[in-house]
Amino acid sequence: MELYSLLVLLLSCRIQAVGAQVKLSPQTLTVLQGEEARFTCSTSNTRWTVMVWLLNGKAVLTVSKENGVLPAVTPNVTAEKSPDSQREGWVFVLKNTERSNQGQVTCDLQGIESKTAGLFVQEKGSVKVFGDDKLAFKGQWVQFECQAAGWYPQPTLQWQVYDRKVSQGEYSISSEESGKSLFTVTSSLNVTAAKSSHVDCLAAVSALPTPMKSSVRLTVVAEVVQERDDCTVPLAVTASLSALLLLLLLCICTVHWYRQRRQAKPSPQDAIRSDQSVSGRGLVAEATGGKINLAYSSEGPTDAVYNELIMETGSQMDFSFYKVPDVVSSSSLSLHSESTAQVCLSEESSKNVRRITTV
Numbered sequence: 001m002e003l004y005s006l007l008v009l010l011l012s013c014r015i016q017a018v019g020a021q022v023k024l025s026p027q028t029l030t031v032l033q034g035e036e037a038r039f040t041c042s043t044s045n046t047r048w049t050v051m052v053w054l055l056n057g058k059a060v061l062t063v064s065k066e067n068g069v070l071p072a073v074t075p076n077v078t079a080e081k082s083p084d085s086q087r088e089g090w091v092f093v094l095k096n097t098e099r100s101n102q103g104q105v106t107c108d109l110q111g112i113e114s115k116t117a118g119l120f121v122q123e124k125g126s127v128k129v130f131g132d133d134k135l136a137f138k139g140q141w142v143q144f145e146c147q148a149a150g151w152y153p154q155p156t157l158q159w160q161v162y163d164r165k166v167s168q169g170e171y172s173i174s175s176e177e178s179g180k181s182l183f184t185v186t187s188s189l190n191v192t193a194a195k196s197s198h199v200d201c202l203a204a205v206s207a208l209p210t211p212m213k214s215s216v217r218l219t220v221v222a223e224v225v226q227e228r229d230d231c232t233v234p235l236a237v238t239a240s241l242s243a244l245l246l247l248l249l250l251c252i253c254t255v256h257w258y259r260q261r262r263q264a265k266p267s268p269q270d271a272i273r274s275d276q277s278v279s280g281r282g283l284v285a286e287a288t289g290g291k292i293n294l295a296y297s298s299e300g301p302t303d304a305v306y307n308e309l310i311m312e313t314g315s316q317m318d319f320s321f322y323k324v325p326d327v328v329s330s331s332s333l334s335l336h337s338e339s340t341a342q343v344c345l346s347e348e349s350s351k352n353v354r355r356i357t358t359v
Contacts, residue, residue: 021043021045022042022109022112022114023040023042023115024116027118029117029118030121030122030207031097031121031207032097032121032207032208033097033098033121033123035097036095037093037105037119037121038091038092038093039091039105040082040084040090040092041053041089041090041109041115042082042087042090043088043109043112044088045109045112046088047112048109048110048112050063050109050110050111051063051064051065051108052107052110053079053106053107054104054106054108055094055103055104055105055106056101056103056104057104060073060077061074061077061079063079063090069090076096077092078093079091079093080093099121101119101121102119102120102121103118103119104117105118105119120207122153122205122206122208124150124205124207125148125150125182125184125203126150126212127146127147127148127201127202127213127214128146128149128214129144129146129214129216130144130147131145132216134218134219135219136219137193137220137221137222138193138194138222139192139194140192141193142192142193142218143188144188144189144190144191144199144201144216145189146188146201146214147184147186147187148184148201148212149182149184149185150182151183151185151205152181152182152183152205153183154175154177154185155183155185156204157173157201157203158201158202158204159171159199159200159201159202160201160202161191162194162195162197166189170189170190171189171190172187172188173185173186173187174186174187191218193218193220195220196217196218196219197217198216198217199217200215201213201214
């Protein structure tokens with residue numbers, strides 16, 4: 001019994017020594033769906049003959065030490081000779097990885113030992129900031145929403161504003177899982193408009209070298225006016241003042257024209273008086289055979305008597321007259337017409353006639 005126990009101990013030690021010579025790397029590999037997964041299995045033991053690769057417990061590829069890679073049943077797997085010159089090994093290549101390939105990858109050296117590594121396949125989706133570029137006043141609160149859809153596993157979502165990352169406590173996150181084990185993450189962020197900047201939403205999983213990003217532009221009005229359009233305010237003030245002065249000038253011209261027109265147009269009463277004065281002076285000038293002394297004024301018959309005389313004389317004589325300024329009062333003359341068509345003056349009027357200067 002003692003001899004048997006000793007033989008078992010020696011055999012286990014030899015197996016451990018041989019097993020220690022097999023190396024599988026990497027121990028864990030994470031790739032994106034559609035990318036290649038590569039594992040290297042090497043050994044310092046030159047007595048191996050067959051290497052079998054298993055994916056989730058199913059043999060997918062066989063490598064012979066003498067004949068190399070044997071025809072594979074699975075079309076998207078192959079093997080390449082390891083470039084390590086100190087150890088014999090082969091590189092297992094899984095092309096166009098799918099979510100179903102996720103699991104364990106095993107390298108089995110027949111009759112010696114096997115090593116197992118983990119394969120994780122992730123899937124990237126899309127990321128989008130809702131809405132277009134936004135315009136805000138300085139100090140105003142602006143809200144942004146971002147959605148990362150179709151990811152596996154659940155992606156990490158990060159905001160970046162004013163060239164710095166926003167802490168997770170400043171925005172909200174909610175997620176949901178669809179029937180295909182794909183995750184959709186939605187986030188909302190409130191920003192105080194301080195200066196113009198890009199607002200970036202970044203989504204990533206561990207297999208993604210750089211996060212996927214979606215951006216919109218936040219433009220602060222105060223910054224645009226001060227830095228890019230310094231002439232806006234002076235031009236606006238100048239245009240307003242010019243329009244106001246033009247309107248004021250137009251009003252002044254309108255009032256001035258209206259007043260001149262009103263002064264130039266005589267009233268009906270002035271027109272009647274002017275016509276009566278002209279007719280009266282015409283009759284007197286014809287009766288006296290000369291011109292009227294414009295400086296003479298006497299106390300003669302009233303306007304009523306004079307008007308009656310004008311009407312009687314007008315019925316007997318046919319003449320035309322022109323409108324002249326009303327200088328001589330119509331009440332200074334009194335005429336009386338008789339049937340003999342001679343104009344005679346009464347005794348009282350004769351005194352006045354002798355005072356009229358004729359030329």
